[in-house]
Amino acid sequence: MKSTQAPQKDGPRINREIRAREVQLIDAEGHNRGVVQVPDAQQIADEAGLDLVEIVPTATPPVCKILDYGKFRFLEQKKAAEARKKQKVVEIKEIKLRPGIDEHDYDTKMKAVRRFFEEGDKVKVTLRFRGREMAHQDIGYKLLERVRSETFGIAKVEIEPSMEGRQMVMILAPK
Numbered sequence: 001m002k003s004t005q006a007p008q009k010d011g012p013r014i015n016r017e018i019r020a021r022e023v024q025l026i027d028a029e030g031h032n033r034g035v036v037q038v039p040d041a042q043q044i045a046d047e048a049g050l051d052l053v054e055i056v057p058t059a060t061p062p063v064c065k066i067l068d069y070g071k072f073r074f075l076e077q078k079k080a081a082e083a084r085k086k087q088k089v090v091e092i093k094e095i096k097l098r099p100g101i102d103e104h105d106y107d108t109k110m111k112a113v114r115r116f117f118e119e120g121d122k123v124k125v126t127l128r129f130r131g132r133e134m135a136h137q138d139i140g141y142k143l144l145e146r147v148r149s150e151t152f153g154i155a156k157v158e159i160e161p162s163m164e165g166r167q168m169v170m171i172l173a174p175k
Contacts, residue, residue: 012053012054012055012057013053013054013057014051014052014053014054014069015042015045015051015052016042017054018038018042018052018054018062018064020038020054020061020062021037021038021061022035022036022037022038022061023035023036023038023041023054023061023062023063023064024036024059024061024062024063024064025041025044025064025065025066026055026063026064026065026066027044027048027065027066028048028050028066028067035061038052041064041066044066045066048066050066050067050068050069051066051067051068051069052064052065052066053065053066053067053069053072088120090120090121090122091121091122092121092122092123092124092171093116093121093122093123093124094123094124094125094126095109095112095113095116095123095124095125095126096126096127096128097109097125097126097127097128097143097147098127098128098130098133099127099129099133099136099139099140099143100133101143110147110150110151113125113147113151113172114151114154117151117154117155117172117174120174121174122158122171122172122173122174123155123171123172124169124170124171124172125144125147125169125170125171125172126167126168126169127140127143127144127167127168127169128166128167129166129167129168130166134166137163137168140168141161141168144161144168144170145161147170147172148170148172151172153175154174154175155172155173155174155175156172156173156175157170157171157172158171158172158173159171
């Protein structure tokens with residue numbers, strides 16, 4: 001027969017769930033009360049009408065604080081939501097070039113590359129060769145070197161120019 005374990009609870013242990021014999025106690029005003037027995041700490045928390053919350057369970061002895069647990073959880077959730085909101089997923093944007101690209105077309109593509117870096121995205125520069133262009137890969141390499149030199153101040157090369165079939169690829173990341 002399997003023993004049924006209590007389900008793991010999310011968040012810190014509170015009040016009677018604290019298993020340590022003694023804890024480092026911080027009272028409701030934020031003053032350090034030193035090392036205190038758990039029943040004494042629980043009594044102080046009950047007298048204040050607040051909860052005893054285990055803040056740092058890994059310390060020896062564990063650090064517990066006397067506070068309103070409902071308010072504490074609300075503030076933690078608010079902090080986590082704010083952190084999620086500030087996260088940015090880095091995307092890889094692709095710019096396709098050809099070896100015989102015209103100057104104006106090149107400038108337009110470079111404008112787009114700079115905009116992608118300002119948005120915090122990586123850029124994959126793909127140079128496609130067709131037919132006999134494969135015999136002149138040096139032209140393509142020079143074009144990618146030009147892209148690298150023009151974005152030197154705002155980006156770093158993450159993957160050096162390399163051939164993948166009929167394409168030469170280079171990946172740049174914002175600095």
